[in-house]
Amino acid sequence: MAPLLALDGVTKIYGRGEAAVAALAGIDLEIAAGEFVALMGPSGSGKSTCLNILGCLDVPTAGEYRFRGVAVSRLDRDQLALLRRHYLGFVFQGFNLLPRTSALENVELPLVYRGVGGRERRRRARAALAAVGLEGRERHTPAQLSGGQQQRVAIARALVTDPAVVLADEPTGNVDSARAHELMALLVGLNRERGITIVMVTHEADMAAYAGRVLTFHDGTIVGDERQAPQGAAA
Amino acid sequence: MIVWNAVQQTLRQVRRNPMRSALTTLGILIGVAAVIAMIALGRGAAARVNQDLAGLGQNLLFVVPGTPGQGGPGAAASVRSLDVADAAAIAREVDGLAGVAPLVSRGGVAVYGGASWRTSITGSSGDYLTVLKWKLARGRAFSEAELRVGAPVCVLGHTVHRELFGAVDPVGATIRVGSVSFRVVGVFAAKGSSSFGQDQDDFIYVPLATHQRRITGSREVAMIFLSAADPDASGRIKTDVEAVMRTQRRLQPTDTPDFFVRDMKEAASMVGSITSVLTSLLAAIAAISLVVGGIGIMNIMLVAVSERTREIGIRLAIGARGRDVLAQFLIEAIALAALGGIAGITLGLGLSLVATSQLGLPLEIDAVLVLLPFGFSAAVGVIFGFFPARKAARMNPIDALRRE
Structure with missing residues (x-):
């Protein structure tokens, strides 16, 4: 069976000619369903570019990305959007919630694009908010929530569609360390209990410790690929 | 459903x-x-003119000097004028006429006691009252003898009566007009x-005969x-009158x-075409606004698209296609235009009500008058909202998410 995500010689070059910079210099990578993978490395090492490509937000300059065996480079903008709509969830460092919009409506948004009816949408959004421990905060807008709570709303928005993969770009970058560990526990729970594959970019080793596999990036290549017993596995 | 969502989004932006x-x-x-x-206003004016013409009756015709293509009726300065003999010839030779009223008019100051009033002095035959449908409020019309000999008698219009007496x-x-006294x-x-x-009523x-002898001194x-x-x-009378006039003028x-x-049908269609030209001119100027x-809508939508770049990035990331974003911003533009349209319809109807009642015109409003500008404003939303919406739809999700 084909791996869930497979990169084959993926290169990403920004700019042209003299100014061209290779953010990714030929990456081979396979991620199986159910894995929790952390991407680590210094800034500019290519880990975020890799995540964007895995999230179908960006396309490789060369090489092939297969999502469930489907060659993504042959898809157009709309088909990429549909792939994101039906299989992917995103959690960003800056939360990226719609401002002045209630938590409930933020979580409902992906379901709007899936064409789910209003009543069903609210039911599922409430359930997702409950799953991240935000029951009773449905009417709060992002400005009325703390950073940790905002990121929980973002996680609820990512999981409300029951995605195959959640892609998280430094999800704990903007919250204090106590909240960060709570958020990681939440992601580990999603991975274990719902079998959602998680790919997370981080530069903090104690966050990467929650993952079952750590990929280390340097200058656009993968220099380390280690499997580990995730933290909290025993707990 | 996405449409409803976008409408809600618009209302939120408006709030x-x-x-x-x-x-x-x-x-x-x-x-x-x-x-x-x-x-x-244009329709009201046209309706009013038609009412007035109908009030004069379908059986009214008139003869004026002038040549087609030379300024039409009224531009008669260089043209041979009509005279009393023409009126007499028409009365004598054309069948089926209820009355013939040649008309001549001069400005003058009427004086009674200490009061004076500038007005016009109109001379005409005894048929004047029946032909132009004037009714007497007091007194009597002229006798045959007075008309024949040109007696110094007069009938006052309502305004002249009020101003002098x-x-x-x-x-x-x-009363006295210049050096002539009239009873x-x-x-x-x-x-x-x-x-x-x-x-x-100001005449x-x-x-x-009195007018020609004592005021103008000519038979024109x-x-x-x-x-x-x-x-x-x-129609038949018109042809006959034309024939008589050709003979008269050799x-x-x-x-x-x-x-x-x-005849009045022609006059009505002439007035109608003038008012419709005026109306469409005014409406064209209004359409420019x-x-x-x-x-203005395009401008503000462009601002909104660049302000909400991050929102667009979020929507694209969680599965909106370009066309979903396009639809959202297009609907916002249309909704803004439609809101303006609804407010404009309310204001426009209010203005029409006030203006027509001030000018004493009939108010003629129908569905077309309301729905046409509304449709037009929605169309303006589509046309001017499309460019900003397309700009939003073509954004790259990564770049949009990175924008602060």
Whole structure:
């Protein structure tokens, strides 16, 4: 069976000619369903570019990305959007919630694009908010929530569609360390209990410790690929 | 459902930026209001003119000097004028006429006691009352003898009566116009102002013979009014009158006539075409302001797209296609334009109501008058919202998410 995500010689070059910079210099990578993978490395090492490509937000300059065996480079903008709509969830460092919009409506948004009816949408959004421990905060807008709570709303928005993969770009970058560990526990729970594959970019080793596999990036290549017993596995 | 979502989104944006939304829709509001008010006024004026012409009757015709293509009726300065003999010839030779009223008019100052009033002195035949449908409020019309000999008698229009005599009964009194004294024998019932705002009651009616002998000193008349006994015969009468006039003026069959014979149907269609041209001109000017309003919407939508770049990035990331984003911003633009349109319709109807009642015109409003500008404003939303919406739809999700 084909791996869930497979990169084959993926290169990403920004700019042209003299100014061209290779953010990714030929990456081979396979991620199986159910894995929790952390991407680590210094800034500019290519880990975020890799995540964007895995999230179908960006396309490789060369090489092939297969999502469930489907060659993504042959898809157009709309088909990429549909792939994101039906299989992917995103959690960003800056939360990226719609401002002045209630938590409930933020979580409902992906379901709007899936064409789910209003009543069903609210039911599922409430359930997702409950799953991240935000029951009773449905009417709060992002400005009325703390950073940790905002990121929980973002996680609820990512999981409300029951995605195959959640892609998280430094999800704990903007919250204090106590909240960060709570958020990681939440992601580990999603991975274990719902079998959602998680790919997370981080530069903090104690966050990467929650993952079952750590990929280390340097200058656009993968220099380390280690499997580990995730933290909290025993707990 | 995505449409409903976008509409909700628009209402939220309007609530967040009430001032901006109000200013954005102001252009559309003014445009729609102007279009509605202009068309309503134009229609009211046309309806009023038609009422007035109908009041004169379907059986009225008139003869005026002038050559087609030379300025038409009224531009008669260089043209051979009509005279009393023409009127007499028509009366003698054309069948089926209920009355013939040649008419000549001069300005003059009428004096009674200490009061004076500048007005016009109109000379005409005894048929004047029946042909132009004047009714007497007091006194009597002229006798056959007075008309024949040109006696110094007059009938006052309502306005002249009011200005010279106030509430006093003028019948039997003597007024003076220049060096001529006239005895007042009657007063006309008021007709009010005409469609064009002229006071129809501001004149003094004297026998034609008196007018020619004592005021103008010539046999010329400005125009000849005719009344057909049967309104259906007005076509035939028109042809007959034209034939008589050609003989009177010794025109060869190949000559272009230097006079016009018109009936009321023609006059009505002439007035109708003038008012419709005026109305469409005014409406075109109003439509320009709609376009300007559309540019305002485009401007504000471009601002909104760049302000909400991050939101667009979020929507694209969680599965919106370009066309979903396009639809959202397009619907926002249309909704803004439609809001302006609804406000404009309300204002336009209010303006029409006030303006027509001030000018004494009938108010004619129908669904087309309301729905047409509304559809137009929605179309403005589509046209001017499309470019900003397409800009939003073509954004790259990564770049959009990175924008602060």
